[in-house]
Amino acid sequence: MHTVAxxxxxxxxxxxxAAPIEVFGRTRLPDGRRPYRVRVCAPTPEVAAEPFALRAPWGLEALADADTIIVPGCAEQAPPPPDEVLDALRAAAAAGTRIASVCVGAFILAAAGLLDGLRATTHWVAADELARRFPRVDVQPDVLYVDNGQILTSAGAAAGLDLCLHMVRRDLGSAVAADAARMSVMPLEREGGQAQFIVHERPPVPQGSALQPVLAWIEDNLGRDLTLDAMAQRSGMSGRTFSRRFREQMGTTPLQWVLRARVRRAQYLLENSDHPVERIAHQAGFGSPTAFRERFRRVVGTTPQAYRAAFHGRAADAQRTS
Structure with missing residues (x-):
C-alpha cells in the first residue's frame, strides 16, 4: 500500500x-481495495488550521516512511516553517520520496531548496512573491500544476485536486483515476498546462495623475479605434510625451493598457450576458472575432468559450446566495 503523508x-x-485527503482517501482499485494509506502529520500534536484547531495523529517521523508527501498552503499570518520541517523535507527528497505542494505550499518547498532550478507554480496572486523571494525557482504563474517527476506543485486549492488526480493516474492508470475523479465530482480531463483563470484588475492610477481624464475616456470608448495618436491628442500631449508619462505612471504602454481594459470588458460580458462571442468582440473593441479569440487567450490563458463555461452567471449566483 502506498503511504501519502x-x-x-x-x-x-x-x-x-482536504484536497489530497479527499482524492487519495477515496481512490479504490477495481476489486475495491484501497491503494493509498493517508496520514496527517505535523511537527506538533496540535496545529491551528483555518478556521479550527487540528490534532495530527502522526509526527514528522511519518515523513520518512511515506511514499508521497503533500504540503498544503498556510495562511499569510503563518510563521516561517520550522527548521526541523525543512530538514525532514530535504531528507525525504534525498531518499527519493515524491513531494508535492498545494497552492502556497510551494513556498515551503522553496524554503527547503527543493524547487531550485525547477519549474513550479502557485496561486497566481502569490506567483510574483514566490519569484521575488526565491529567484532560483522558475515560476510558472499561468498553469494548474507542474510535474517535475519527483517534485510537483499546484496552483489554487482546486488545482490541488487536479494534481492529486494526475498522481493517481500516473500511479494506477486512467481508469482508476477516472473513478477517483467521479467520487470527488471532478473532471479528469483538465491538464496541467491549462491556464489558471486570472482576472486582470485595473492597474491603480496615481492620485492626482493628469492621466485620469484620458483613462476614463478610454474606458468609455473601448469600441473605438484607440490609436496612440488619438489617446495622445485627447490628453493634450505629444505622442512621445504621452507614451513616456503613461509608462512612468502606469508601468505599461498605452496600447497594452487598452488591451487589458478590453479583456476586462470582455470578461464582464462573458460572465453577465448571453451575447454571442461575435457581438462581445465588437463591444469590447477587438475588431473581429478572430482577433478577440487570439488576444483573449493570450492574456487570460483560455478561450472566451471556456471562460464563459466556467464563470457565466457567477455574479447573479453570488447575489442569490448572499
Whole structure:
C-alpha cells in the first residue's frame, strides 16, 4: 500500500489540506481495495488550521516512511516553517520520496531548496512573491500544476485536486483515476498546462495623475479605434510625451493598457450576458472575432468559450446566495 503523508503546519488552509485527503482517501482499485494509506502529520500534536484547531495523529517521523508527501498552503499570518520541517523535507527528497505542494505550499518547498532550478507554480496572486523571494525557482504563474517527476506543485486549492488526480493516474492508470475523479465530482480531463483563470484588475492610477481624464475616456470608448495618436491628442500631449508619462505612471504602454481594459470588458460580458462571442468582440473593441479569440487567450490563458463555461452567471449566483 502506498503511504501519502499530508504535512500540516500552523495556520494550514483547510481546503488545501482536504484536497489530497479527499482524492487519495477515496481512490479504490477495481476489486475495491484501497491503494493509498493517508496520514496527517505535523511537527506538533496540535496545529491551528483555518478556521479550527487540528490534532495530527502522526509526527514528522511519518515523513520518512511515506511514499508521497503533500504540503498544503498556510495562511499569510503563518510563521516561517520550522527548521526541523525543512530538514525532514530535504531528507525525504534525498531518499527519493515524491513531494508535492498545494497552492502556497510551494513556498515551503522553496524554503527547503527543493524547487531550485525547477519549474513550479502557485496561486497566481502569490506567483510574483514566490519569484521575488526565491529567484532560483522558475515560476510558472499561468498553469494548474507542474510535474517535475519527483517534485510537483499546484496552483489554487482546486488545482490541488487536479494534481492529486494526475498522481493517481500516473500511479494506477486512467481508469482508476477516472473513478477517483467521479467520487470527488471532478473532471479528469483538465491538464496541467491549462491556464489558471486570472482576472486582470485595473492597474491603480496615481492620485492626482493628469492621466485620469484620458483613462476614463478610454474606458468609455473601448469600441473605438484607440490609436496612440488619438489617446495622445485627447490628453493634450505629444505622442512621445504621452507614451513616456503613461509608462512612468502606469508601468505599461498605452496600447497594452487598452488591451487589458478590453479583456476586462470582455470578461464582464462573458460572465453577465448571453451575447454571442461575435457581438462581445465588437463591444469590447477587438475588431473581429478572430482577433478577440487570439488576444483573449493570450492574456487570460483560455478561450472566451471556456471562460464563459466556467464563470457565466457567477455574479447573479453570488447575489442569490448572499
Amino acid at each position: 499530508v504535512l500540516v503546519l500552523d495556520h494550514v488552509v483547510a481546503f488545501d489540506m
